[in-house]
Amino acid sequence: MTTSDGTVQGRTQIHGTAPRNRAFTIVLLGDGFTAAQQTAFNTACTSFVTALTLTPPFNRMARTINIWRVNVTSTDSGADDPAGAGGTGATARTYFDSTFGANGIRRLLVCDNSTALQTAAAQVPEFTVALVVVNSTIDGGSGGSVGTYSLAEGAVEVALHEIGHTAYGLADEYAYYSGAENETGHDYHPAGEPVEPNVTLNTSYTSLKWGWAVAGTTALPTMANPNCAKVDTRPSTVPAGTVGCFEGAHYYHCRAYRPEHNCQMRELGNWFCTVCAQVIQARTKVAKNVCALTPNKDAVYRYDGSGTSWTKIGGAAGQLYAGAWGLVATNPGSGDLYRYLGTPDSWQLIGSAGASFAVGTDTVYGLTPSRDAVYRYNGTGSSWTRIGGAASQIYAGGWGLVATNPSSGDLYRYLGTPDEWVYIGKAGASFAVAGDALYALTPSRDAVYRYDGYGTTWTKIGGPAAQIYAGEWGRGLVATNPVTGGLKAYLGVPDAWKVLSGPGASFAVATDAVYRLTQAKDAVYRYSGKGILWARIGDAAHSLVAGDI
Template identity: 40%
Template sequence: MSSSDGSVLGVTKIVDHGPDTSRWNLVVLGDGYEAGELGQYHTDVQAFVDVMRVTPPFDNLWSAINVHRVDVTSTDSGADDPTTCAGGTGATPATYFDSTFCSAWGGGNLDRLLTCDSTLAQTEAKAQVPLVHQAVVVVNSSKYGGSGGDIATFSTHAQAAEIAIHEIGHSAFGLADEYEGSGSAPATEPDEPNVTLDANRATNKWRHLVLATTPMPTRCNAACTTSSCTPPATPAATTLTGAWEGGQYTSCDVYRPAFACYMRDYSPFCEVCTEVIRAALNMYLPAESITLTTSSIDFRDIPEGIGGTGVTTWRAVRWEVITSRSLTFRVVTGPTGPFTLPQGGTVTVGPGAYLPSAPVRIWLAYTSASAGSTASGSVTVRCDETGQQWTVPITANTVARKTAEAVLVLDRSGSMDEDAGDGTKKIDKLREAATIFVEAMLPGDGIGLVRFSNNIHRLKDVQDVGAPVSGAGRVDAIAKIAGSQMNPAGRTAIGGALQEGAAALADGQAGAATPYDVEALVVLTDGQENEAPFIDDVAGSITAHTFAIGLGLPYNIDVDKLNRLTQSNNGYLLVTGTLTPDQRRLLTKYFLQVLAGITNAQVVLDPGGDIGVGEEQLIPFSITEADYGMDAIVLTDLPGALTYELEAPDGTRIDPAMLGALGTGLRVDRDAVSYYRAGLPVDPGNPRGTHGGTWHVVLRLDRERLGDAFWRKHPEGRLPYDVVVHSWSSLLFRASARQDTLEPGAEVRLFATLTEYDVVVGADRSTVWADVLRPDGHLEQVDLSFVGPGWSAAYSLEAGTGLYRIRVRASGSTFAGELFTREQTVTAHAATGYERPGEEERPEKEGRRPKPWWWGRLLARRLLRRGDRPVR
């Protein structure tokens, strides 16, 4: 039970207010945490720091303090709990600092007195942080306990933070306990600054804090029969600083400054203790400074909105502030021009703000007009406390929405005639998904088509899709997807098809009257390539954003090659797995997610369900003030059977007629999809009620709308559906998954970024996690941690071979306090049947699927098990 029972892993500076040479350095170490419990240790330390940060007077002195966390593992969990004290369990875990309850005190043992090897703790703290001022040890036990001395200790009891702060009062600032006990008053005046034997107004050690009207002594302990205390004629108010009898474990003849204090009962520190702490830390406070970091604000190239409503964007006037007091920044003039103050014109920072943890922001807003419009103005801000004043010029301009050209590279090899898993042929799934992709594209975006088997053919040059439903490019693309040229036949030439897709993008760019801002390839395949040129042969020539969708099981698809291709071109691979009836529209949802990635839209919601005859269902989703347009999409095989409306946050029901009258959007109804596309706010005359807040997709299945087709397909009287909500937004979420190997047990790194108006949204107002559907059907939640500008987590593919479908999700609140949700699906894969990079490609006979690299080895093992010899 010593340093041989664990190890010191290193130190992390978790509160950084400047160089250690000029700050008061608090070092936190852990004891009784096994290696697998370090995450809990980090949580326990942060909980303590969070409480200390807001506890007076540390709140006003916080910028004087650096906090360092030393990671220490122990062989066992917990602390010694001797039976010498009543209630002791007798536990003797092997821990690094040998922490123990029931330590010696006053000639006996005290159960709650938790101590450790303070010499070793001091040595390790100094080794990690040479300029340490105070070290504390948090002990992994929920039992109440702690101690002061050279090293402060505290347990993880519910009052852990309070225990720690109390004990630091002893160790760092020399404060005495102010509670009473059965002890006797000392013979001479105590050294501690917060207890005394002297209740005389003229000579008391804290007399400068005592009001002339406060009686001295202020209150006597009525239980004392030997007390020399003279009770005041009138009881004093408990808020006064004076001489209150009882303290330093003694009930009689010892006085404390206040009725209550942190050193007595965890009440706020009394005036005397506060003065002592402040005197010790004042010398470490940084000099106050205010630096304007945005000398001008430029709303540059804000795009036109969706449905005729402008895009509202925020930009902040920012200051970097170092202060140990509260400072208020106030708009005194402006903003002039079309600019507004969406969060008001006053903001207060501090006390204890230190760069870079607390930048000051006053937000300005601009709503775009028509393309080519410009605007200018200014705003003047003053700091009330310092009198400093800044005038910041503002400019803005509106540009046309960014456009995208996308070429769908579609597999029509012979295997696409197979069942997708739900009784529908793969080619029919492809046709439906690709059609809905085209239906949902925005006017001004371009669509091109390449189909491939062993023969590669450009079905359609890139063309503007045109108006919803009736646009010439849209109608032509949908017809070609449905046409006989997409009938399955032949083998699989993915590399050549990608080459042709890239050529189609180049031709589309050259032929466009206005260049497209984004170029994207979307390849769908259900097999492994077996015709040259191969993916690796052409990957170096692909520069467009590239997305891939694998239809089927991972081991049938060139997962490794497509992963490398897409991840090096700002895209990703999604694999469907076998499409079961409850995942019948997964391919379509994948296509819509890819479309969102191409057009910079955000996936707000992606639920599924079913509705019965006569029912009305309301599916909620969150829209924020940072969203400026939305698509609310319903996928179902019989959209005409549904009555579909939207309900705004104020309860307004929105239908196609209302949207048409407002001129801010439309509804599209097609064979397998119905969607509302609207700018925000939907009703410009009612911006609060029809913009940010909780919206609902409202679905009704009315009997009178049902025909024979419905009852033939759904004799049980329930219609399955999926709802997909996308938004165009200044609140951006992106997720990805990367794995270096495809073997079972491989580690997948999950990454996510979340920004609002170009400002990173961190753990203070958002949470990011992943729901992982494993190959065995088990659903597992993985929390992502915020590190620097993004979120990440490591996930091990330990559930065996197969497809891992990972739904990365985020929720939180915007700067304006409105709730948001975001999500994106990624996939990972584990199998032993992938062709490994660099292995020789072997052409196969027409009509025969290529055998994976492990086929011969598997056959050999089977023959050997039967007693035969493998064929060589």
């Protein structure tokens, strides 16, 4: 019932190697596990780690997430199960006082949030989110300042759903509250736009909060409920993965909309939809996203993430490169390569000059000044390993490393072992590596292709483009119009693109948004996610880069 009914045993890190001050940190706390049942809690935590790291988009962000287990004993096993909510009437003396039956709904499992947060902070001060794992086979869970889930069948699915609430502020997308298909009082959502990023009352193309993901050919609303007296249980009338406005969400049958027909936030056992996945990606990243080099290249600035605030983090630089591994810059005089260490004016010399560099997920790659060899940074000092021969250009990202043959322009993929490369495609005007895909712009710039992931097979996904940029935001790819210079975003289906803005000198695709340097290079803008609305966040710059900075 209180903290006198148990003891905190200690903490154990069970996943992740990210620096503790830069990681997204999950703390799992056990409740209702007696001293003799701690092995069961440990097993439950391992199951959670496995499920999380195999579920998109978490599977692409494992390097940024640390997970800790905090073992806590309780006097009794289980949790309270009030008879008034349909339970057995059992009570249990547990450290976090977990109980089913909140608000009269048996599956609504809650705990003493204050005690859980205090315990998490005491054990892992840098924690981001706390989840309480309750030792009961009764189905239940909840999200809020603290997430909870039980050990019922499908428990890890409940855990993923609840972390969507607790860590990312996602709303329930189902159209009922207590579980009844035709429950009264839930026909029409009351007025007032929900604050959560994945539900809305708005169906306007220009102001929809997830407008960036909606094709112009998709009807809004996409599916309307024909009978607001009950939940619409029809299958989707549009192809799976279509983003639009599907009526029935936020516990109401009508006048509230969700982004896709189904999602982990609507029904367990599904992936997170496109919009929810974007929110998760953006909020999981603790590091800053964007850096700029001043117009005369005498200083490096990092965007602070809101408003128009920037922090000077370095002096003169020749060129900036960034990615999931971090930020590097070349010395404007010598060409030597320096890595940013996370603190303003703190940089480490890691290598000599190169023709170009590319930042991957776990290191940086370099092409020698004469372009006769490709090297991989070993991670310490200024030690590099030769991994390949001559190349014209190199490209890296979450998907991997590719290089072009200096004679033919043919594209090769690095297989992870020095001098092991495989031919995957012909020459292109440009290539772009996203978190989970590789894209190419044909030599004549008349088409954009996506690599299918095997052999030399590619799929055409778009028409003419002047340049392509890849990253973690949205579907991972944006391109510029060769005539107008305007920016368009790929929507994940061949020939489905959405206009985002007019022209710019350059663009940078971060985890949270797309950033634009104006044609005159006199201002930096950030995309709002709605229509073609951008916000000015900075002044003149020479260039922009996006990554974990």
